[in-house]
Amino acid sequence: MTVPLSELSPADASVVFDGVSKRFAASGESGAFTALDNVSLTIGRGSITGIIGRSGAGKSTLIRLVNGLEKPSDGKVLVDGVDVGALDEAGLRSLRRSIGMIFQHFNLLSSRTVFGNVALPLEIAGMDRRSIEARVRPLLDLVGLADKHGRYPAELSGGQKQRIGIARALATEPKLLLSDEATSALDPETTQSILELLKRINAELGLTVLLITHEMEVVKAVTSSVAVIDRGEIVERGHTFDVFTHPKHETTRALLSGLPGSKLPEAIARDLRPIAGVGDRIVVRLTFFGAAAERPLISQLIKSIGAEVNIIAGTIDEIGGRPYGSLVVAYAADAETSGKAQRFFGENGLVTEVLGYVA
Numbered sequence: 001m002t003v004p005l006s007e008l009s010p011a012d013a014s015v016v017f018d019g020v021s022k023r024f025a026a027s028g029e030s031g032a033f034t035a036l037d038n039v040s041l042t043i044g045r046g047s048i049t050g051i052i053g054r055s056g057a058g059k060s061t062l063i064r065l066v067n068g069l070e071k072p073s074d075g076k077v078l079v080d081g082v083d084v085g086a087l088d089e090a091g092l093r094s095l096r097r098s099i100g101m102i103f104q105h106f107n108l109l110s111s112r113t114v115f116g117n118v119a120l121p122l123e124i125a126g127m128d129r130r131s132i133e134a135r136v137r138p139l140l141d142l143v144g145l146a147d148k149h150g151r152y153p154a155e156l157s158g159g160q161k162q163r164i165g166i167a168r169a170l171a172t173e174p175k176l177l178l179s180d181e182a183t184s185a186l187d188p189e190t191t192q193s194i195l196e197l198l199k200r201i202n203a204e205l206g207l208t209v210l211l212i213t214h215e216m217e218v219v220k221a222v223t224s225s226v227a228v229i230d231r232g233e234i235v236e237r238g239h240t241f242d243v244f245t246h247p248k249h250e251t252t253r254a255l256l257s258g259l260p261g262s263k264l265p266e267a268i269a270r271d272l273r274p275i276a277g278v279g280d281r282i283v284v285r286l287t288f289f290g291a292a293a294e295r296p297l298i299s300q301l302i303k304s305i306g307a308e309v310n311i312i313a314g315t316i317d318e319i320g321g322r323p324y325g326s327l328v329v330a331y332a333a334d335a336e337t338s339g340k341a342q343r344f345f346g347e348n349g350l351v352t353e354v355l356g357y358v359a
């Protein structure tokens with residue numbers, strides 16, 4: 001799905017938050033605590049959308065509104081056009097069958113086998129044994145754990161437990177999968193394999209995935225759209241590529257600074273000054289996309305400015321499946337050299353950010 005979150009029509013939407021606020025009674029104090037403040041957000045059908053924010057920003061509350069575990073204080077949450085807040089108990093049960101959910105700590109039943117865990121939602125729905133077998137076996141295949149069907153959760157690794165969690169979430173053939181920090185307890189390699197599985201499920205089953213996380217790495221690897229939440233408000237949203245390459249809000253920038261490859265070497269970061277001294281070099285981050293990534297930019301830059309350029313840090317990466325590069329370079333900060341460099345960056349469509357000055 002390539003349409004920005006704000007431009008989707010309701011017909012393309014899996015979930016719509018329409019002016020949603022959520023206030024909780026503050027214990028021991030008068031008044032209420034506002035966990036979500038007038039959130040309007042549209043989650044495209046068939047997309048993998050990320051909601052990222054720091055601890056306490058309101059991410060879990062947002063997800064609990066989708067499956068009806070909380071009701072909005074103001075506004076509406078629509079899932080496939082259905083107003084969740086207006087559903088009665090029977091309506092909520094049927095809504096929850098159409099939504100799969102995976103969790104940070106997997107929430108498997110230790111007394112049940114792998115098969116038994118995946119079968120549980122089907123047993124609750126009253127499905128007969130043979131139909132359950134027919135549904136569960138292909139799901140275990142899909143998540144790559146067919147050979148573990150008789151094992152117990154305690155005999156599995158974290159990644160395998162999450163695969164079971166995913167199979168269980170898919171058992172009732174939901175149209176929407178909610179992922180609440182599902183990779184936060186996993187090591188980076190296992191995280192990648194679970195994210196790959198989510199991408200496959202999204203592509204093969206056309207399932208919408210709404211993923212909340214505090215990890216930018218997760219958003220970068222798997223989502224096409226992202227919304228940044230800060231103290232209950234959506235402060236930035238859009239295509240993941242655009243938000244990552246042109247972050248506008250301070251919170252987004254702060255979250256991005258934790259990504260590997262965006263950190264400056266310790267010695268440079270320590271010596272960086274906000275104002276240029278005589279003879280200083282300017283330190284600039286260059287971000288480039290598409291065709292620019294294939295050109296010998298640095299040698300062209302050296303020619304254009306007629307001065308030395310030091311490469312301090314660099315990374316080539318992919319965001320939402322699109323390649324981009326980021327380079328941190330330093331060159332003489334005098335007006336003439338800087339002016340030539342600015343012209344070169346402009347002519348070549350490079351996004352630049354001055355990080356500071358070093359001696």
Ligand SMILES: Nc1ncnc2c1ncn2[C@@H]1O[C@H](COP(=O)(O)OP(=O)(O)OP(=O)(O)O)[C@@H](O)[C@H]1O
Pocket residue numbers: 024025033034035053054055056057058059060061062214
């Ligand atoms: N039932 C509740 N009663 C009172 N306050 C609540 C309740 N649920 C959540 N809150 C408050 O709302 C705010 C948002 O909580 P929420 O769990 O949605 O944040 P989060 O972004 O998911 O954080 P984390 O990543 O730490 O789970 C927090 O300050 C939390 O203390």
